[in-house]
Amino acid sequence: MEEEIFRLEHIYKSFGDHPVLQDISLKVNKGDIYGVLGLSGAGKSTLVRCINGLEKFDKGELYYKGEKVEFTREYKRKVTMIFQQFNLLQQRSVLKNVELAGELIKDKDRTSKAKELLKLVGLEDKFDSYPSQLSGGQQQRVAIARALMTEPEVLLCDEATSALDPDTTKSILELLKKLNKELGLTIIIISHQMSVIEAICNKVAIIDKAQIVEDGPMHDVFLSPKAKISKKLIYSGHVNTKLDDTRLIKLIFNGTVDAPIITNIIQDCNILVSIVYADSKVVDDKIYGQMIFRLPYHDEDIAKLKKYLELKGIDYEEVSKDELS
Numbered sequence: 001m002e003e004e005i006f007r008l009e010h011i012y013k014s015f016g017d018h019p020v021l022q023d024i025s026l027k028v029n030k031g032d033i034y035g036v037l038g039l040s041g042a043g044k045s046t047l048v049r050c051i052n053g054l055e056k057f058d059k060g061e062l063y064y065k066g067e068k069v070e071f072t073r074e075y076k077r078k079v080t081m082i083f084q085q086f087n088l089l090q091q092r093s094v095l096k097n098v099e100l101a102g103e104l105i106k107d108k109d110r111t112s113k114a115k116e117l118l119k120l121v122g123l124e125d126k127f128d129s130y131p132s133q134l135s136g137g138q139q140q141r142v143a144i145a146r147a148l149m150t151e152p153e154v155l156l157c158d159e160a161t162s163a164l165d166p167d168t169t170k171s172i173l174e175l176l177k178k179l180n181k182e183l184g185l186t187i188i189i190i191s192h193q194m195s196v197i198e199a200i201c202n203k204v205a206i207i208d209k210a211q212i213v214e215d216g217p218m219h220d221v222f223l224s225p226k227a228k229i230s231k232k233l234i235y236s237g238h239v240n241t242k243l244d245d246t247r248l249i250k251l252i253f254n255g256t257v258d259a260p261i262i263t264n265i266i267q268d269c270n271i272l273v274s275i276v277y278a279d280s281k282v283v284d285d286k287i288y289g290q291m292i293f294r295l296p297y298h299d300e301d302i303a304k305l306k307k308y309l310e311l312k313g314i315d316y317e318e319v320s321k322d323e324l325s
Contacts (some may be wrong), residue, residue: 002029004066005154005186006051011060013046020046021057022210028203030153033180033187035201035218037194037233043210044190048156051188052081077105077150084159086139088131094118094142095127101149110149117145121175137168144175148183155179157189161196173200194233198222206230219288223252235277247295248276249305252315253288261291261314269308271301292319 006028013021020043028034038044049055051062053071062069069075080101088097095114102110118124121141131139140160147155157176161169177200179185191197197204198218205215206229213227225231251261265271273293280289295302295318309316 003031004028005030005032005064006188007061007063007066008051009061009063011047011050011057011062013043013050013055013057019210021050024060024207024212026205026212026215028186028188030186031180031184032203033177033189033201035189035191035197035204036207037191037197037204038207039192039229039233042192042207044192044207045158047207048081048158048188048190052076052079052156073105078152079154079156080147080150080152081156081158082140082143082147082160084162086131086136086143088139088142088146090131092130093127094123094129094131094134097131097142098146098149101146105150107149113149114145117148118142120148120179121145135168136164137171140164140172141175144172144179148179152185154186154188157187159190159192162191162193169196170199176200206233219254223254223288223290247302248292248319249295250317250319251291251293251309252317253280253290254315262293264312265305265308269301269304271296271305 004027006026008024008026011021011024012019024047036044036047046055050057053076064075064079089100092100095111095118098114098117099110102113107113115124115127118127121144123138123141123145126134126138126142131142134142143160144155155176161172164172173196176187176189180187187200189197189201201218203216204218204221205212206221206227207213208227208229214221214225214230221230222234225234253261262273262275265273273296275291275293277292278289279291280287296305306316
């Protein structure tokens, strides 16, 4: 049975007359890499700031490991955070930046611990460097090492890769995944980028206009998005919005199918298909994906195709252009 680490119940937050969070409820289990996804202004950053106590919510309950949260020093040692802009002290060396968290809690072993953490994040040769001498990715690694100084159980990441290029983003996400596995670290990631959430998270909540509109296991949301904003985030930039009213079919690969599906359809059914969208992701070490293509024009070919997919055990559904936007 999964062990709960966070539970949010009916959280509300407004700035003046402007609601930012409305009736937010979700559960994060120990060991999750939980993504909170939404467009700018949706309320996701305010949500994570409420979790770590930087913002006070107006109404609702927040529980940590079954206990109602009091924002004590001990809680803030166990729940730490990294930010988009790294927040490093420019006048301090890399080692001294990481040591800072240890200074605040009067850790006598802070220097040796900081060195070990810098080695863990791949910066063993940068102890004496200063932030201005580092790349963005290296600065974020310093920030991660600093956040780990208090031996936290949860790491909150607020748009932690938004200022980084794609290759550096990939390396930071790989590091976070490594820390999740090796340290048992629970991670909550706030992002507006679907690619970031897909790359690392096992669960996701999608927030839109201050409300959670969809949440669940990553592969379920990725394969069968229900909310309009979810479809926009997943399909945006991939599906041609100028599609006519041609009937479309979506094939769903749920981690068990590993075969050249389109080639087999063409060879076995003697049907030509036109692909509109295709994507696959590795989630929980299994390959999940979906493919959307135009259905054949003739009813007998459509019937043949559907029968073939059923025989092969491939999940599918008919979709319209409107359902993808």
